[in-house]
Amino acid sequence: MANMSVNIAGVAFKNPVIAASGCFGFGLEYEDFYPVETFGGVSLKGMTLDERLGNPPPRIAESKCGILNSVGLQNPGVQAFIAEELPKLRGRDVVKIANVAGSTVEDYCEAVERLCQTEIDIIELNISCPNVKKGGAAFGVSCESASGITKAVRKVCTKPLMVKLSPNVTDIASIAQAVENEGADAVSLINTLLGMRIDIRTRRPILKNNVGGMSGGGVFPLAVRMVWQVKNAVKIPVVGLGGIQTADDAIEMMLAGASAIQIGTVMMEDPMAPVKIVQGMQEYLTKYHINDINEIVGQVQPW
Amino acid sequence: MTQGEFYVIYKRAQNGLCDMVIDAPPIVDKAQIGQFVHVKCQGFTLRRPISIAGFEPSTGRLRLVFEVRGEGTQWLYDHTKVGDALDIMGPLGHGFALLENTQKALIVGGGIGTPPLLGLANHYAGNAHVVLGFQNIQKVILEQDYTKTGASVTVCTDDGSYGTKGFVTQPVQDLLEKEHFDIVYACGPSPMLKAVAQLAGQKGVRCQVSLEERMGCGVGACLVCACKTQKAGKEHFSHVCKDGPVFEAEEVCW
Numbered sequence: 382m383a384n385m386s387v388n389i390a391g392v393a394f395k396n397p398v399i400a401a402s403g404c405f406g407f408g409l410e411y412e413d414f415y416p417v418e419t420f421g422g423v424s425l426k427g428m429t430l431d432e433r434l435g436n437p438p439p440r441i442a443e444s445k446c447g448i449l450n451s452v453g454l455q456n457p458g459v460q461a462f463i464a465e466e467l468p469k470l471r472g473r474d475v476v477k478i479a480n481v482a483g484s485t486v487e488d489y490c491e492a493v494e495r496l497c498q499t500e501i502d503i504i505e506l507n508i509s510c511p512n513v514k515k516g517g518a519a520f521g522v523s524c525e526s527a528s529g530i531t532k533a534v535r536k537v538c539t540k541p542l543m544v545k546l547s548p549n550v551t552d553i554a555s556i557a558q559a560v561e562n563e564g565a566d567a568v569s570l571i572n573t574l575l576g577m578r579i580d581i582r583t584r585r586p587i588l589k590n591n592v593g594g595m596s597g598g599g600v601f602p603l604a605v606r607m608v609w610q611v612k613n614a615v616k617i618p619v620v621g622l623g624g625i626q627t628a629d630d631a632i633e634m635m636l637a638g639a640s641a642i643q644i645g646t647v648m649m650e651d652p653m654a655p656v657k658i659v660q661g662m663q664e665y666l667t668k669y670h671i672n673d674i675n676e677i678v679g680q681v682q683p684w
Numbered sequence: 685m686t687q688g689e690f691y692v693i694y695k696r697a698q699n700g701l702c703d704m705v706i707d708a709p710p711i712v713d714k715a716q717i718g719q720f721v722h723v724k725c726q727g728f729t730l731r732r733p734i735s736i737a738g739f740e741p742s743t744g745r746l747r748l749v750f751e752v753r754g755e756g757t758q759w760l761y762d763h764t765k766v767g768d769a770l771d772i773m774g775p776l777g778h779g780f781a782l783l784e785n786t787q788k789a790l791i792v793g794g795g796i797g798t799p800p801l802l803g804l805a806n807h808y809a810g811n812a813h814v815v816l817g818f819q820n821i822q823k824v825i826l827e828q829d830y831t832k833t834g835a836s837v838t839v840c841t842d843d844g845s846y847g848t849k850g851f852v853t854q855p856v857q858d859l860l861e862k863e864h865f866d867i868v869y870a871c872g873p874s875p876m877l878k879a880v881a882q883l884a885g886q887k888g889v890r891c892q893v894s895l896e897e898r899m900g901c902g903v904g905a906c907l908v909c910a911c912k913t914q915k916a917g918k919e920h921f922s923h924v925c926k927d928g929p930v931f932e933a934e935e936v937c938w
Contacts, residue, residue: 448729
């Protein structure tokens with residue numbers, strides 16, 4: 382069997398498939414279907430220093446080939462996560478990634494400091510959540526603010542630091558370079574694209590938050606393009622996500638430049654998607670006589 | 685919970701209402717009254733949550749009764765035929781708390797909130813009083829199914845075209861005044877649930893309600909199907925798919 386293991390920022394993953402933050406709870410919601418170890422890693426639900434209630438419902442709307450969500454970072458807060466949720470993942474053979482968000486630089490830093498004292502393997506700095514009024518994506522839409530938050534968090538972060546980038550920008554590659562310059566060990570992209578749906582009978586937005594983040598198959602080509610652009614602009618590893626639905630999509634994302642991939646929305650459609658994607662990627666390697674998945678990373682041959 | 689393809693063995697679709705029986709032993713084995721299943725509709729990212737109207741452990745048969753609400757349920761209504769396989773996840777969520785069937789239950793259903801309560805009428809049979817409310821005579825569903833359980837059944841229509849004229853709240857209030865009930869169950873539009881919960885609360889009778897919300901994963905992983913609840917005076921968002929769909933009425937922030 383071909384090698385499926387990858388290494389991101391010094392952390393070994395048994396395969397390059399990671400559950401995307403926000404689609405996989407705190408890692409154990411799908412245990413009736415398959416063990417969390419199916420994944421190489423799991424990016425846990427985005428958390429903040431203090432508990433957040435999240436946005437009022439409805440928080441989801443459907444679109445052609447995807448969805449919009451406006452959860453708004455509902456989470457119990459870092460302390461409750463460490464006390465109540467993290468112990469349940471103890472001893473599970475999967476890379477544990479804490480996705481961290483906040484309203485202020487101080488909040489981010491304190492949350493990261495606390496998480497660095499636990500068995501969390503990687504910090505994923507979420508500067509791209511489109512669903513909160515303060516902070517979140519505001520940090521991720523300019524080079525100055527992205528480098529500022531990365532610099533501050535880098536000082537207190539003793540774990541590998543991956544920064545999750547927003548696609549709602551004009552030049553994602555320059556933002557990736559900005560966070561790389563401040564010491565990010567990896568970048569993950571893309572977070573959701575800001576969108577809107579309106580009920581034509583009531584003339585009301587479907588989401589109570591009016592707007593929300595779009596994900597799912599419809600965003601895949603955008604994500605592939607952005608991963609490719611970022612891969613060409615930085616030296617640190619790129620984790621690719623956005624609309625991956627099949628093993629073929631995952632391979633395509635890796636050819637564009639992703640060293641690992643994340644999947645999320647597809648699990649709403651097919652809870653067994655992670656199992657199928659890992660297996661399908663293995664089959665691709667066998668079919669094309671590739672000994673090591675790392676050989677395909679960034680191997681697209683542009684015209 | 686499980687996920688797989690299960691065959692449709694009966695289907696009746698008319699007036700925008702679909703009654704379907706599916707051969708699904710792995711789901712039926714674990715099902716509780718009040719739970720739901722998540723059904724894949726071709727061409728849509730999101731599965732459609734549909735409440736379980738009935739299940740028969742001896743045969744593995746699962747009954748779903750649903751109304752066309754949007755494009756997904758329209759696809760199910762139009763394109764599913766007997767013999768087709770449907771991709772279904774379930775059973776999902778928590779069902780109703782069942783007391784001994786010698787206890788007295790008041791069961792209140794509004795419109796398409798009627799199907800998930802049918803199992804309760806079967807359980808309590810002669811010890812249940814069922815109040816069902818619909819917009820008009822054309823919308824009345826499952827009356828015979830309820831009557832067959834042996835429960836007393838009162839049907840109301842908003843316009844008086846069938847049964848008692850008006851909302852379910854008046855007969856519910858009258859019954860709570862006249863008779864003793866150990867528990868009240870309700871499923872239907874939110875204003876109805878709120879009114880029934882208040883009436884039960886005034887009489888100090890335990891009340892369980894089944895809620896709905898636009899839903900994503902169905903297993904508590906994506907946190908989209910939020911509903912505001914309170915515990916020990918503290919408000920937070922619970923999730924219909926995993927914490928519900930059945931909630932103690934006193935916990936719901938209306």
